[in-house]
Amino acid sequence: MGPSSLGRGGIGLGRKSLSALGNASLSFLSAIDTEGGLDAVLFLRRTGSVLASWTRDGIRLDVVSVMAATMLASVDTIVEALGGPSSRSISVTSGDRQIVATKLGSQAFLFVIAPRTVSQRYVQKAVRELVVRLTAASATTLQRVEPRSSKVEARH
Known part of the structure; x- marks a missing residue:
């Protein structure tokens, strides 16, 4: 199931059940300040697939997500x-x-786009807050899932 572009203020979700990244993507959406002036916030796999996204104006997530992953890999x-x-x-x-x-x-990685008129300080603060939220959600999910995995492995 691919991400959907829902137009202005739309939210697109792509997640895999019971995965740490999937649960983090749900937490991510509630942490976005939609009035803060950002154009787009994407939570992506390193392959470019969208885990969750928010955009002020409809953008082509299929293009932006893949190019974001390419940019990150290229700079590295x-x-x-x-x-x-x-x-x-x-x-x-x-x-x-x-x-x-x-x-x-x-x-995974977080990809944030903002107009140049939005202060860098605000953008960096928004990124830090989203990273904290995503990291906490991923860690919580991993802690819940790991004991189950250990029990399953012990039975084999």
Whole structure:
């Protein structure tokens, strides 16, 4: 099931049941400040598939999500080719937009787009708050799921 674009203020969800990322995506949606001036907030797998998203104006999630994953991988590759470690967060300013991509473990990342007129301080604060929410939701789910996994493994 692919993500849906629901137009202005639409929310698209793509999640896998019982996964830490899936439960984190539900928590993520309630943490978005829809009045704060952001254009789009996407919670993505590193492959570009959308776990959850919110957008002020309808955007093509299929294009933005894949290009976001490509951008993150490209910057990592460039930095590593120069002998540096990959970074946890990337900020890009282009034209009248600013973009922040922040890794959340090895499987997912947060991608935030805002007009340049929105202060960088506000965007960084919003990113930090969303990362805290997503990390907490993922950790809580993993703690609930791990004991079950141990019991299943012990039975085999």
